[in-house]
Amino acid sequence: MKKKQEITTWLESERSAIAKGDLVVLFEDECHLLWGDVCGYGWGKTSERLEIPMTNERRKQTYYGVVNLQSQECLIQPYDKGNSQTTIAFLDYLQTHYPKTRIVLLWDGASYHRSQEIQQYLATVNEGLTQEQWRITCIRFAPNAPQQNPIEDIWLQAKRFLREYYQLCTSFNIVKYLFEFVTHQQVFVFPKLFTYGCFS
Known part of the structure; x- marks a missing residue:
């Protein structure tokens, strides 16, 4: 709660720069999609070990995303994984x-x-x-507090969409396309976006 108040106070002190467009405030997070998890069960005699040959061709897609405090627009970019190099690539983007x-x-x-x-x-x-002139300033949320980050709700909404339309998800490429379709450059309006004040 203390960290949230610090962020709110800092944002309020920058209200003029945000309103003029000199400063853009972005809530950032990464999201991971998985495809091809193997699940199953089998029956066998308890006295015998049962071996089942299988391949687990699990695939993963990492997305970096931000939601703009003022415009509520979401931007995402796909990467192979989350690490320092892909974080730098996203900052360049x-x-x-x-x-x-x-x-x-x-x-x-x-x-x-x-x-x-x-x-x-x-x-x-x-x-x-x-x-005060820094091109990029990074501020951390409180530890273990995903509820402080509004983009978490966007990830949740996108994954809920994929579950509701699972019958369309016949390949991982389609899953990724749908995820990007419902998130990238979309505008979101929900209460958590205004947790730190109204800047739009």
Whole structure:
């Protein structure tokens, strides 16, 4: 609760810059889709070991995503996995998407968000600038508090959509397409987006 209040107070102090478009505030998180989990059961004599040959061709897709505090627009990008290199690639994507705007990322404390590579990247991006001018500023949510991050509700809504329309999900490519269709560049309006105040 204390961290949430700190974030709210900080956002309020930046209200003018947010309203003018000089500063964009983004709630960031990663989401993972899995395909091909093997589930099953079998019957056999309790005195004999039963072996069943199988292959587990499980596939995974990681998405980095943000939701804009002011516009409520969601942006996502697919990557093979979540790590420092893909985090840097996503930060580069955000700078391309918001070329003339300072970016504030509110995110969790994932190890790759705190890595030495990320610290070096941010130092390079912000080199020669005062803290108020930083191109990218990162603020962490409280530990183990996904309820503080509004994009978690977008992931939940997208996965609920996939469950409701499971009959369309005949391949992993279709699953990924549908996930991207219902999230990327979509505008979301739900109460958690206004947890930190109304900035739209």
